[in-house]
Amino acid sequence: MKRLTILAAGLLMCVMSFAQQALWGVPQVISPEIHENNTVTFRLKAPKAVKVQVTGDFLPTQKIKTPYGEFDAPGFADLTEGKDGLWEYTTSNQLKPELYSYSFIVDGLKTIDPNNVYLNRDVASITNIFIIGGERADLYKVNKVPHGTVSRIWYNSPTLGMERRMTVYTPAGYEASGKRYPVFYLLHGMGGDEEAWIALGRTAQILDNLIAKGKAKPMIVVMTNGNASQEAAPGESSAGLVPPNTQLPKTMEGSFEMAFPDVVKFVDNNYRTIKSKSGRAIAGLSMGGFHSMHISKQFPDLFNYVGLFSAAILPNKDAKSPVYENLEGKLKVQFSKKPALYWIAIGKADFLYKANEDYRKLLDEKGYKYTYYETGEGHIWKNWRIYLTEFTPLLFK
The missing domain is CATH 3.40.50.1820 (Alpha/Beta hydrolase fold, catalytic domain)
Structure with missing residues (x-):
């Protein structure tokens, strides 16, 4: 009976371990952080990076040419490196109510924000999202x-x-x-x-x-x-x-x-x-x-x-x-x-x-x-x- 009890306890710990494995990667950095005045701060821990940027539809657009015509594409903003390789950027303007998407670019590689689990796929592009509430944007919220x-x-x-x-x-x-x-x-x-x-x-x-x-x-x-x-x-x-x-x-x-x-x-x-x-x-x-x-x-x-x-x-x-x-x-x-x-x-x-x-x-x-x-x-x-x-x-x- 004692052996069965020990075995059952071991199995339970194993199950709990697997059940908890998704918690091992809990982000320690807050990003994006939406402030009371509707400015937003983006953060990324990348101590070995040389250059980090954020791109998203909250930034001024730039023109790009494609086989389908000329499009407005999101602009870019540089993050500033701080202590322990934590890069940061805060929008200079208050953002209007809207659902926004964004990505990071780390040394030329476009990537998602690992601290934000909210993502959308548009054809083959994956971007993070956040909502600034108010006005029409409240219709986009639950x-x-x-x-x-x-x-x-x-x-x-x-x-x-x-x-x-x-x-x-x-x-x-x-x-x-x-x-x-x-x-x-x-x-x-x-x-x-x-x-x-x-x-x-x-x-x-x-x-x-x-x-x-x-x-x-x-x-x-x-x-x-x-x-x-x-x-x-x-x-x-x-x-x-x-x-x-x-x-x-x-x-x-x-x-x-x-x-x-x-x-x-x-x-x-x-x-x-x-x-x-x-x-x-x-x-x-x-x-x-x-x-x-x-x-x-x-x-x-x-x-x-x-x-x-x-x-x-x-x-x-x-x-x-x-x-x-x-x-x-x-x-x-x-x-x-x-x-x-x-x-x-x-x-x-x-x-x-x-x-x-x-x-x-x-x-x-x-x-x-x-x-x-x-x-x-x-x-x-x-x-x-x-x-x-x-x-x-x-x-x-």
Whole structure:
């Protein structure tokens, strides 16, 4: 008996040891530290480093050129080395309310802040995040309000010939209410996936808070994967732990648009929805705005509310899908059916600004009614969160 007791005690200590192993790396440095005046201090222990910088969207931007155009990119600030190799930087200005992302650069190597466990993945980039509360940014926080449910659901797409995954938000009380709800289909941008709007866009927090304030109708939000060659987000499918990539096949060549009725059919068959045009909205950012535009005109009886957030407009010259044929004819049919809302938003510095301006000129020439919302800055998540908070309260009135 004594031997059994000693063995049991040993096993218990072993289990406790493994259970506690995650605590061995508890950070000893506070970073970021948000001060009462909304300045922020960043710290990194790097005694062998020669140069440490911080980069993030709280800093003044700089222009960079890419194959997709010229973008505003976050600037840089130098940290100062102090005692025992502790590097530090405090913002010179008070930061406005917003959700911010940042990274460190140590001797030329970009890395995360090891003292901040809060991270987001945007395609293949991992950054730390923090929130300065107040004003609109309070919508991005988890507040003491009734909370909806976020589920990852697999569905069959006969058109694409595969099982695929979507993320679905159902509002607080959905499970027990017995009611039917309108559905908002919310689409991500190039390189994104069904996780993007939940993680980077703060969709669940925004919907919870807007609904609780009575500023938005309770609704189901469906966020499916817009890359027609993918089952699901990287690491979440049978493809395994593949690197995220923006250069995916079947993104803007018509496959996703033609398969979208599969998504609507599945949602209508598996959720308590309002199964009519008046109970459906579609919107998306960048590539998702492109998809929203072309899906809504291809199937003009599906959606009564359409939102284009920093949208790409025209397909590449190589895209031969019938989805993109007869643009003006399809728009004529769509607008003849009088959508309740056609909403276009973009930032002044967005590389797609000119394309959106030209598209609005076409709509103006034809006398098609739409609502336009313009912000500063460019092709960034800050703007897309703003657009979501502005567009959602207009739905299903």
